[in-house]
Amino acid sequence: MAYIADLRALVGHRPLILTSASGALIDKDGAVLLQERADTGDWGFPGGYMDYGESFGQTVVREFKEDAGVVVAPVKLLKLQDGDLYTYPNGDQVQPVNAFYLVRELEQNSYPVKATETVRTARFPLDGQPPRFFNQQHAAMWTVARDYFHRHRTEIIH
Template identity: 40%
Template structure:
């Protein structure tokens, strides 16, 4: 049983505040890797919740490896996202307020090995052509990243 499953056994679907990490994984053209999530059907960044004893860097590296089978090169801290716009209600009713540390990174190779329990599809998108059906907590993260990119041009 996972850490979150153990918590859910005690609190049910009530909101939890959960730390996690996500990666904006970029290819050489600056396209962003997004996953179509198996649990919601929406698009999101690779990443997930921290396990006890893990650092945020370890979390993001583990999650990207588990979800898409990619090893990351160096991580660059982009920002930390929290607050009301990081609330999410999963289809099963579980509620969470994410505290997400987001890194930018490049992958070592692009051979995807999707975990079908995590994602149904992985795809690279230009930053000016992201899918409309992003999961809600990812919207402010990707908007922030797009603003950074546009300010660099």
């Protein structure tokens, strides 16, 4: 976040295009892991903005560990999202370009999450009612994850 804080110190609340990566960790029963965000209280897929020098894949791995306490590996790029605009409660405006991955869990260990980013994590059945999402981009990711699970459920093993 130091990179974004440095940018914001220079440009204030002016709109920025920022790159991010997030992921869907789906279990064999079709439940997906989400995080309750500390900044808004809404739910979202673990993920976040890239650090300078990172790839999308490295970002999703780092963000999953920070946001959900889980070590993952990206399996498949499900969607590249680039058409959403968002204004944070503090007035910061962004167009997030997000790489949304299917991920698999590498370790059964859980790690502490960043309390400044995550209140808690929970699994939600993709066939159930989606929770209140952080923004439209996360709602769209829910649909992508649900549709992928229904087309490829036999391939998903966690």
